[in-house]
Amino acid sequence: MSSDAAYQRLALKIFVEFSGSIAIPAILAAVFGEWLDMRYGTEPWLLIVTMVVAFFATTVVVVRKARFYAREYEKLNKS
Amino acid sequence: MIIPPAAAEPIFEIGGIAITNALVNGWIAVAFFAILALALGRMQMIPRGFQNFMEVIVDFLLKEIQKVTGDEKRARAFFPIVAGIFLFLLFSNWLGQLPGTGTIGVYGVHHGEVALLPLLRPAASDLNLTIAMAAFAVLASHLFGLRALGFVSHVSKFINIRGIFQAFKKGPIAVLVAIVEFGIGLIELVGEVAKVMSLSLRLFGNIFAGEVLITVMLGLFSFIVPIPFMLLELLVGAVQATVFAMLTLAYLTVATDEHGHEEEHADDHASEHATEPAH
Numbered sequence: 001m002s003s004d005a006a007y008q009r010l011a012l013k014i015f016v017e018f019s020g021s022i023a024i025p026a027i028l029a030a031v032f033g034e035w036l037d038m039r040y041g042t043e044p045w046l047l048i049v050t051m052v053v054a055f056f057a058t059t060v061v062v063v064r065k066a067r068f069y070a071r072e073y074e075k076l077n078k079s
Numbered sequence: 080m081i082i083p084p085a086a087a088e089p090i091f092e093i094g095g096i097a098i099t100n101a102l103v104n105g106w107i108a109v110a111f112f113a114i115l116a117l118a119l120g121r122m123q124m125i126p127r128g129f130q131n132f133m134e135v136i137v138d139f140l141l142k143e144i145q146k147v148t149g150d151e152k153r154a155r156a157f158f159p160i161v162a163g164i165f166l167f168l169l170f171s172n173w174l175g176q177l178p179g180t181g182t183i184g185v186y187g188v189h190h191g192e193v194a195l196l197p198l199l200r201p202a203a204s205d206l207n208l209t210i211a212m213a214a215f216a217v218l219a220s221h222l223f224g225l226r227a228l229g230f231v232s233h234v235s236k237f238i239n240i241r242g243i244f245q246a247f248k249k250g251p252i253a254v255l256v257a258i259v260e261f262g263i264g265l266i267e268l269v270g271e272v273a274k275v276m277s278l279s280l281r282l283f284g285n286i287f288a289g290e291v292l293i294t295v296m297l298g299l300f301s302f303i304v305p306i307p308f309m310l311l312e313l314l315v316g317a318v319q320a321t322v323f324a325m326l327t328l329a330y331l332t333v334a335t336d337e338h339g340h341e342e343e344h345a346d347d348h349a350s351e352h353a354t355e356p357a358h
Contacts, residue, residue: 023280027284
């Protein structure tokens with residue numbers, strides 16, 4: 001039987017990873033896209049491109065992590 | 080109403096220093112805790128009423144911290160930093176849900192146009208604050224590490240020259256391993272910068288996105304519809320405060336551990352300690 005602490009730690013890990021993988025790529029893409037637009041004078045197209053790439057990357061990462069943590073949760077239930 | 084820009088808007092100046100709306104919120108939180116401390120007054124040996132309530136909160140936080148550090152000495156040493164970060168972030172995140180935040184403001188110039196600049200804006204929706212806090216958290220972990228392990232041991236976690244020297248006594252294979260470990264140490268040095276980046280961007284991203292979301296929702300519908308999003312923001316505020324404080328605590332704990340400089344190791348330690356019965 002596993003204690004509540006193990007579940008809480010898993011929950012905290014999920015919070016950390018999910019909120020990070022949603023926020024961080026979006027911000028970096030926004031900053032990078034704005035900078036590219038300013039440099040090449042293509043406002044707002046490069047920003048849109050970087051944001052689409054960031055959202056796509058986030059989706060892939062979140063789905064993979066969700067699968068991974070679902071397995072972790074099952075493991076905790078069994079142990 | 081304008082969608083909040085990524086940078087906090089300066090609303091007035093004091094002696095040439097621009098005071099932004101996020102800064103105002105930050106100082107409200109600081110004032111709140113200062114007043115709370117003054118209101119507590121002199122501590123009584125036998126707590127009653129308000130002091131009793133505060134002691135319950137402090138006791139709970141201390142116990143939670145001790146679950147991660149594993150020993151009371153470190154828990155007490157880290158408590159002011161971790162609990163301070165947690166309570167400050169929790170209060171300032173929730174302050175963002177106060178009616179008037181983002182809606183009451185002064186008229187000022189925004190991108191060359193006159194617009195309503197909100198007087199209040201959640202403190203953590205300013206990247207300056209979150210980067211400062213993250214840099215402080217990581218720096219504090221290094222200072223505690225230096226104090227706990229000594230200069231050579233702590234620096235050797237990142238620039239492992241000592242390991243190479245020690246390996247010479249063991250033979251050529253050990254030297255090769257030590258050189259690889261030296262490279263890993265350098266990567267960890269980059270990891271320290273990444274820690275500051277991820278801590279600060281995560282907090283900023285979540286709180287700022289929440290503020291934008293609420294603004295958009297209020298722009299679309301005045302009643303009822305924004306309520307679930309506001310409740311969501313209460314949850315996000317609490318979760319992000321917990322995440323920031325717990326990661327700071329994890330960094331502090333790992334930096335002061337004798338061995339195991341990877342996050343996974345810290346988690347293993349934490350789980351071992353967490354399953355131990357409380358003393």
